[in-house]
Amino acid sequence: HGTGLLVDTVVDEVAGACGRYGGTVRRVPADVPATAPSPVGPAGGPRRHVPATAPSPPGDLLLALRDAAALPAWARRLTAGADGPLGDEGFLLAGSGDRTLLLADAPAGLLYGLFHLVRLGRAAFDARPVECHRPALARRMLDHWDNVDVHPVTGQVERGYAGGSIFWRDGAARGDLARVREYGRLLAACGVNAVAVNNVNVHASGARLLTERLGDVAAIADTLRPYGVRVHLSVTFAAPVVLGGLPNADPLDAAVRAWWAAAARRVYDRIPDFGGYVVKADSEGQPGPFTYGRDHADGANLLAATLAPFGGVVHWRAFVYDHRQDWRDRSTDRARAAFDHFTPLDGRFRDNVILQVKHGPMDFQVREPVSPVLAAMPATRLAVEVQVTQEYTGQQRHVCYLGPWWSEILGFAPWGPQGPTVADVAAGTASTRDPRSGAGGGRSATAGGGLVGVSNVGDDPFWTGHPLAQANLYAFGRLAWDPGLDPVAVLDEWIRLTFPPATTGDPGLVRRTLHAVLDGSWWTYERYTAPLGVGFMVRPGHHYGPDVDGYEYTPWGTYHFADRDGVGVDRTRATGTGFTGQYPRPWSERYEDLHGCPDELLLFFHHVPYGHVLRSGRTVIQHIYDTHFAGVEQVEAMRGQWRRLAGLVDPALYARVSERLDEQRRCAAEWRDQVNSYFLRKSGVPDEHGRRIW
Numbered sequence: 001h002g003t004g005l006l007v008d009t010v011v012d013e014v015a016g017a018c019g020r021y022g023g024t025v026r027r028v029p030a031d032v033p034a035t036a037p038s039p040v041g042p043a044g045g046p047r048r049h050v051p052a053t054a055p056s057p058p059g060d061l062l063l064a065l066r067d068a069a070a071l072p073a074w075a076r077r078l079t080a081g082a083d084g085p086l087g088d089e090g091f092l093l094a095g096s097g098d099r100t101l102l103l104a105d106a107p108a109g110l111l112y113g114l115f116h117l118v119r120l121g122r123a124a125f126d127a128r129p130v131e132c133h134r135p136a137l138a139r140r141m142l143d144h145w146d147n148v149d150v151h152p153v154t155g156q157v158e159r160g161y162a163g164g165s166i167f168w169r170d171g172a173a174r175g176d177l178a179r180v181r182e183y184g185r186l187l188a189a190c191g192v193n194a195v196a197v198n199n200v201n202v203h204a205s206g207a208r209l210l211t212e213r214l215g216d217v218a219a220i221a222d223t224l225r226p227y228g229v230r231v232h233l234s235v236t237f238a239a240p241v242v243l244g245g246l247p248n249a250d251p252l253d254a255a256v257r258a259w260w261a262a263a264a265r266r267v268y269d270r271i272p273d274f275g276g277y278v279v280k281a282d283s284e285g286q287p288g289p290f291t292y293g294r295d296h297a298d299g300a301n302l303l304a305a306t307l308a309p310f311g312g313v314v315h316w317r318a319f320v321y322d323h324r325q326d327w328r329d330r331s332t333d334r335a336r337a338a339f340d341h342f343t344p345l346d347g348r349f350r351d352n353v354i355l356q357v358k359h360g361p362m363d364f365q366v367r368e369p370v371s372p373v374l375a376a377m378p379a380t381r382l383a384v385e386v387q388v389t390q391e392y393t394g395q396q397r398h399v400c401y402l403g404p405w406w407s408e409i410l411g412f413a414p415w416g417p418q419g420p421t422v423a424d425v426a427a428g429t430a431s432t433r434d435p436r437s438g439a440g441g442g443r444s445a446t447a448g449g450g451l452v453g454v455s456n457v458g459d460d461p462f463w464t465g466h467p468l469a470q471a472n473l474y475a476f477g478r479l480a481w482d483p484g485l486d487p488v489a490v491l492d493e494w495i496r497l498t499f500p501p502a503t504t505g506d507p508g509l510v511r512r513t514l515h516a517v518l519d520g521s522w523w524t525y526e527r528y529t530a531p532l533g534v535g536f537m538v539r540p541g542h543h544y545g546p547d548v549d550g551y552e553y554t555p556w557g558t559y560h561f562a563d564r565d566g567v568g569v570d571r572t573r574a575t576g577t578g579f580t581g582q583y584p585r586p587w588s589e590r591y592e593d594l595h596g597c598p599d600e601l602l603l604f605f606h607h608v609p610y611g612h613v614l615r616s617g618r619t620v621i622q623h624i625y626d627t628h629f630a631g632v633e634q635v636e637a638m639r640g641q642w643r644r645l646a647g648l649v650d651p652a653l654y655a656r657v658s659e660r661l662d663e664q665r666r667c668a669a670e671w672r673d674q675v676n677s678y679f680l681r682k683s684g685v686p687d688e689h690g691r692r693i694w
């Protein structure tokens with residue numbers, strides 16, 4: 001029942017699926033007489049129009065909008081008592097064994113429900129009591145770091161490892177809207193409902209998407225809309241100057257305000273459901289309010305005020321730090337920067353400003369503590385930003401399933417195990433607490449900002465370069481919908497949806513092998529790269545492969561401070577940068593305490609001698625050697641496991657993964673040998689097991 005683009009999408013999807021299995025689809029519009037022919041014919045399988053009162057044969061699946069028409073008696077019986085609201089995107093599922101019912105209050109709910117049925121497969125038609133599903137996070141968004149022009153340093157897609165952009169090529173829209181439509185379908189199947197279509201580093205052509213190239217954005221929005229995906233745009237804070245010819249972009253200047261207000265009106269004329277802006281301001285050289293002596297709240301509120309009448313939001317990024325620091329200056333700590341800049345502004349942002357906070361205080365490393373900003377701004381809408389694109393986790397040449405990492409982040413409880421989690425903060429359901437005193441209680445926070453991921457998709461035939469990196473895209477959407485899901489179960493869904501079971505031989509082999517390769521791959525990557533949370537040690541610029549001292553004497557604020565005696569960054573209050581004090585209790589105490597600090601973060605918080613004994617009982621230096629040898633062995637094992645799938649999966653996919661696993665093995669060995677040799681040479685401490693170190 002019902003009308004509109006989204007309903008048409010659902011009908012198309014159902015028709016396509018039923019057509020494949022020889023089923024039939026009947027569309028019963030509530031808004032046309034029961035005997036009239038269906039006004040909108042879905043593409044796909046066979047269908048006929050029948051009166052709404054026709055009896056449903058066994059095996060039926062009924063999809064309906066709850067307020068569109070009276071439900072048949074059997075459906076009313078199945079859902080008796082379940083009449084709480086489902087929201088814009090939620091759905092209800094119930095089944096008697098021979099009839100299955102999917103209900104939603106809005107068309108997007110039907111779409112998500114339908115993809116849920118697809119995940120269930122045959123089990124969708126089992127008898128089941130009423131289940132209600134609603135997303136935990138309202139906005140589940142992917143940011144594309146896609147440039148419109150090919151940028152001389154960062155290329156078509158900044159930190160993109162999957163070919164070119166699906167939206168832009170060589171300074172213009174690609175116009176491949178069929179691909180964009182497929183992308184919308186993919187996003188809806190994962191649960192993603194928003195995308196920003198251009199890089200947060202806004203270069204000249206990207207800036208013009210807001211004005212003369214708005215038509216290109218509108219075409220993408222039109223194509224994604226049927227899948228419930230809203231489009232957002234990264235804008236430059238200097239737009240009034242670079243696009244509008246104004247002398248300045250001061251957020252308190254009346255002409256600047258008028259310029260942004262007119263820009264917003266033009267955007268909403270073309271794209272009535274436009275999501276809003278993403279802004280990287282005063283960060284890594286991007287323009288911002290600091291130029292005019294204003295702060296981030298002034299800047300964000302200016303834009304937010306112009307979007308508010310139309311229901312848009314501003315995603316203002318908290319990734320602000322001094323990228324020109326003097327490496328000799330030990331008092332400046334990049335990890336502190338976001339907290340120091342933003343927490344004094346808590347309570348000053350408008351309701352439609354979302355502060356978008358990277359999950360860790362540094363920069364998407366394989367291991368970091370959770371950003372303390374997430375526990376320190378109770379009066380601000382906060383979004384958590386993760387990196388689906390694998391800039392620091394193997395660049396989609398290495399297998400690295402990030403579901404377990406995101407799950408750990410979202411489940412982290414900054415106020416201790418009884419308190420709210422990071423997912424609660426992103427959902428807006430965390431209670432407010434004073435982060436420094438750790439005192440509990442308080443009113444419920446404002447609406448949350450959701451989860452944002454930097455996209456890992458490009459025009460590659462497998463979408464993500466490494467075919468197995470698709471699992472990260474899928475897990476991102478699923479964990480944004482329900483952060484409590486088990487990441488291995490999510491991976492299992494992806495495997496079952498992506499790889500049909502073998503029809504001959506061992507039917508479980510493909511699934512078991514993919515689990516063996518992917519389940520622990522994040523920990524494997526961690527083992528052969530930078531140890532114990534210290535981070536970086538990557539080749540500057542492109543960030544691929546090892547370079548232990550690559551960033552050590554640079555202005556970027558990412559140091560490990562290894563010398564002949566020890567390694568790590570002292571971020572304690574007692575003797576270091578005081579960063580541990582940005583956390584509420586109990587973490588401020590645990591991180592401060594050399595013996596309480598979790599091993600995996602030890603070198604993030606402490607500078608220790610090589611002989612320091614970890615909670616695991618091993619010394620730091622022996623841990624470094626052992627994990628680096630083990631990491632490479634695990635990659636070798638992954639390669640062996642994968643080889644068992646020759647002939648069992650698509651040959652092109654098999655070849656692509658095989659070639660990447662070879663590269664992962666090569667690169668992991670390079671990491672092992674450079675890291676181990678570096679620390680052997682610095683410390684002079686031999687490996688207890690006498691293994692070869694260069």
Ligand code: GCW
Nearest residue numbers: 145158159200201280319363
């Ligand atoms: O991790 C760093 C990347 C930059 C990126 C920046 C950011 C878009 O190396 O490429 O710029 O973060 O998040 O803004």
